[in-house]
Each structure stands twice: as C-alpha cells, then as structure tokens.
Amino acid sequence: MTTTRLFCTTPRIQFGPRALEHVGREAARLGKTALIVTGRSSSTKNGSLERTRALLAAAGVAAVPFARVESDPSLDTVTEGAGLSKENNCDVLVALGGGSAMDAAKAISCLLANPGPLASLEGVTGLKQGPPVIAIPTTAGTGSEVTRVAVLTDTARKYKLLLVGETLMPAAAILDPELTASMPPKVAAATGMDALTHAIEAYVSKLATPLSDTLALAAIETIGANLAMAVAAPDNLHARAAMLYAQMQAGQAFSNASVGLVHAMSRPMGARYGVPHGAANAMLLPHVTAYNRPACPQRMARIAVALGRCIDGMDLGEASRQAAIALTELAAELPLPRTLGDVGVPTGDLADMAREAAENGSSRVNPRRPSPEEIASIYHELA
Numbered sequence: 001m002t003t004t005r006l007f008c009t010t011p012r013i014q015f016g017p018r019a020l021e022h023v024g025r026e027a028a029r030l031g032k033t034a035l036i037v038t039g040r041s042s043s044t045k046n047g048s049l050e051r052t053r054a055l056l057a058a059a060g061v062a063a064v065p066f067a068r069v070e071s072d073p074s075l076d077t078v079t080e081g082a083g084l085s086k087e088n089n090c091d092v093l094v095a096l097g098g099g100s101a102m103d104a105a106k107a108i109s110c111l112l113a114n115p116g117p118l119a120s121l122e123g124v125t126g127l128k129q130g131p132p133v134i135a136i137p138t139t140a141g142t143g144s145e146v147t148r149v150a151v152l153t154d155t156a157r158k159y160k161l162l163l164v165g166e167t168l169m170p171a172a173a174i175l176d177p178e179l180t181a182s183m184p185p186k187v188a189a190a191t192g193m194d195a196l197t198h199a200i201e202a203y204v205s206k207l208a209t210p211l212s213d214t215l216a217l218a219a220i221e222t223i224g225a226n227l228a229m230a231v232a233a234p235d236n237l238h239a240r241a242a243m244l245y246a247q248m249q250a251g252q253a254f255s256n257a258s259v260g261l262v263h264a265m266s267r268p269m270g271a272r273y274g275v276p277h278g279a280a281n282a283m284l285l286p287h288v289t290a291y292n293r294p295a296c297p298q299r300m301a302r303i304a305v306a307l308g309r310c311i312d313g314m315d316l317g318e319a320s321r322q323a324a325i326a327l328t329e330l331a332a333e334l335p336l337p338r339t340l341g342d343v344g345v346p347t348g349d350l351a352d353m354a355r356e357a358a359e360n361g362s363s364r365v366n367p368r369r370p371s372p373e374e375i376a377s378i379y380h381e382l383a
C-alpha cells in the first residue's frame, strides 16, 4: 500500500440474539417519525414488521410502513418511497429486509437530499447526506447494512445502477440472527455465496488493505465452515448467526476494497435476465477464481487454507489451484442453479454482456484486467 486510504463502516452496530429490541432506542436517537422500508410480503407474514412498529412506538417513534420494495428495487419504487417519506415528514428510515430493502432505503435517503432524477446521481461524488438509515438485515448476504453502496435496477435501460458515497452508509445496523431463521434454503445458499464472493473479491482486489484483509479472511473462514450447515438446517441458529456476522465482515471488507470481476459479470445477468444476484455470483465465483489465480497465487493459496484445504507439501501453483477447487465443491453442495441455461441466459447475448462487464468499474480493480474476449470465454464455461 503506497497511499493513504480511508476505511469507513457503520458507526453503531448492535448484534446478537434479540438485537431487534434495540430498534426503538436507536431510532429515538435519530428522529421522531420513521419510514419502515421493507419487502412486499415476508416481513408482514413473519411478523417482523409489526414487531418493529411496536418497538418503535414503545420508544415514542411514529412509524410509516413502506412495504413495496421488490427484489432488485427499481428507480420508480425508490422515487415512490421518497415521496411517501416527504409527505409524512419522516426524519429517519428503518430498512427491514434483505439487500433490496436496505439499498432502497439508502437510495430513498439519497434522493431526499440530492436533486434527482436518480439516474443522474450515478457516479456523482459528494452526494449530500439524507435522513439517517437504520439497517436491519433479514438475509445473510449483501452486507448492505455496513456498505456505502446502493444497487438499483434501471428497468428501462436494463442496467444496474450504483449509488456510491460515504453518505450512503447507514447510521446504525442491527443484526439479529433470529430474523434470518425464516430465510428459505435457496435464499440462504444464494445470499451466502454472495457474501463469500464479497470476501474473496475484496481479498484479491487491487484496493485491498491490511484492514480489509483481516475482515475478508475471517469472513471466508466462517462462511466456508458454516454455509452448508446454515442452508441444510435452517433451525441451526448457531450456523445462521455465524453467517450473519461473517456476511457483515465481508460487507465491511468490500465496501472499502471493492468487489471485482464476478460482480462485473453478474450485473448484466441480473439486469437483462433477472438472474438473482447471489445465484449469478455463485455460478461465476469458481470460474473467475481460476481465471484470477495467476495474478495472485499467494492470496489464492491463503483463501484455500481459509476454506479448510490442506496445502502441506504442495508447491505454490498447486496450492493456489485449491481455492477454485474448494469453491466448486462448496457450490455443488448447495441448492443453486449451475448453468446459464438453468437461469434463462441465452448464449447469443454473451459477447454483448462481456463488453458491458469489461467496462464496469469492478473489472478495473480485479487482480487481472480481463479483455471482453476473456470474459466471454468465462461466460461460455457456464453455458
């Protein structure tokens, strides 16, 4: 590392069993009226929305629910949420859900403080601070509760739009493992592989630092040891808690060190064909890891060890190959799609998707700078 770097994360993180009980106190520190940003059904069905409202009310904070967020939130949904927040003079946002709900809340806050439309805010530096966000994840994957990024879907352009800036960072995060207990196995598998992708991409990124490395390695180790169990036995709260904390560490790592080629390649899959983010990453991760290996063999060998592989007696080439092998074996244990055909991506579009991925900023910090042809050939490995 040759230049000074800033490391930032969410300043207040409540975590542990029944952490949700802190939501009232955290919200009362920040405002009087909360917009609760959540998905369309699960928080209503499992009672977490009502519980959050009651906890806010007990702390003297009024609540306005906005239970309209779809997966991969659209610009229209965010604009609608910002309108509702303004109408009700909300001064704090409580995001309850997976990455989609949290990213929507962060984007609503951003839109309330910066002149829109949202599409014009991509790439803008110095975004003004909107109302504070309290992020409460109910999946274990995106780490959005500790990142300075919000990912939205521009449905008209079939494009993933990124808002980035320190003002996107939530003011507080609440990590309660019991909230992830109702996550279906397929969601647990996909979101868990997303978190593993965050940790690995941060660890091999050109922007990695000693701080991000520590978090990334801890996350890789914990996810490698717990993901299959968290998926196979949803009532194993120990494994689900381990996954929840590890995905947060992975979020802290990549929010500061960036993601890489896997994310650059999964974004066109999501934007054009609606492939769930975690499932796309899970499919790509072993292949991109094998492609990146020659650029950072020591780090790949370290990843292999963190995933539980024994590399004793191996030379660096063989040891570094164990990372992609371990990832292939882990993905094979999980209920996830395996091929582009499984997720409805036609091979005819791969060259165009590869061009888009090559231009993505995440490709620039990948340890190996890929050409569009190399990216297309990785896509074809999945056909």
Ligand SMILES: [Fe+2]
Pocket (backbone or CB within 6 Å): 142, 194, 197, 198, 263, 277, 281
């Ligand atoms: Fe991701």
